[in-house]
Amino acid sequence: QVQLVESGGGSVHVGGSLSLSCVASGYPSSSSNKHVAWFRQAPGKELEGIASIVTWTGRTNYARSVKGRFTIYSGNVANRVDLQIHTLLPEDTGIYYCAAKSGVSTSIDLAPLTKDEYLHWGQGTQVSVSS
Secondary structure, eight states, X not given: OOEEEEEOOEEEETTOOEEEEEEEEOOOTTOOOEEEEEEEEOTTSOOEEEEEEETTTOOEEEOTTTBTTEEEEEOSSTXXXXXXXXXXXXXXXXXXEEEXXXXXXXXXXXXXXXXXXXXXXXXOEEEEEEO
């Protein structure tokens, strides 16, 4: 059973930075390629896909709202995907979730930002940005 655990959330001031981590366990041994994404849910708003990565190739995908300020990457530690957040804005406040799909064909080189694509989800980590 795949489990995802997020960490790194917290309270920061506008313009600050945070690094979130998503550590996975339980991937099938045959699953060489995975799609891993970060989603967030701001208060009163719908879940938004913000960044994703194809673990086989490292190809990344970003929502327009975060492009240039957020960086998703994997590889430093096995089965861990990090999200670096810079120049935080009040609208970045929300719960940040990690999601994953394992057993993806290596021919699929774009991880989507739609929630229905992902089978496994973490519990979320809170990010609060204050002015």
